[in-house]
Amino acid sequence: DTEVTQTPKHLVMGMTNKKSLKCEQHMGHRAMYWYKQKAKKPPELMFVYSYEKLSINESVPSRFSPECPNSSLLNLHLHALQPEDSALYLCASSQESQGREAFFGQGTRLTVV
């Protein structure tokens, strides 16, 4: 299994809603990542988890809250988002937290209304 699975594929939420994005991998990877990608732009790093501990937070607003319940799962909890937070949210994993070959999921297309 060389897949990173993200759910849901699409999400529309209001600015007062609370929702969660989910990511799962079964490759035994110990590093997991959240990236945000706006249209026609490169992915931007948000968070890095290494061995289930948060190792990098790229100054992401607190309305985004990551969680790593175990080595296979990564969540991104969303609360009080703004319309400008609408983007493709990508999850990735790699064998170790060494910035090496990362496998990406298909992303969650988030629209904040």
Add this chain to the structure above:
Amino acid sequence: GESVGLHLPTLSVQEGDNSIINCAYSNSASDYFIWYKQESGKGPQFIIDIRSNMDKRQGQRVTVLLNKTVKHLSLQIAATQPGDSAVYFCAEANQAGTALIFGKGTTLSVSS
């Protein structure tokens, strides 16, 4: 600072041509580089990577060249096919070596 960029935002080629996509990076200490392909509505897909102790690496129809002197990376695609149409990103490991930082991307369009 760390940044990875591409020279051209778009590249149009005919089917069967060879394509060359370029990327410039600024961190001379970078020791790992990777190329991703991203098709519309999908996540980035690994193409090929290269470490800084190499200057060339070949895959199936793809070759990555690394010129550390001028901090330049290129992706060559042989016999380009319509299925190669996508956005191509180069990325490098960040300074701590803990994540990938992406360049701006080149949109490759292949006409048949």
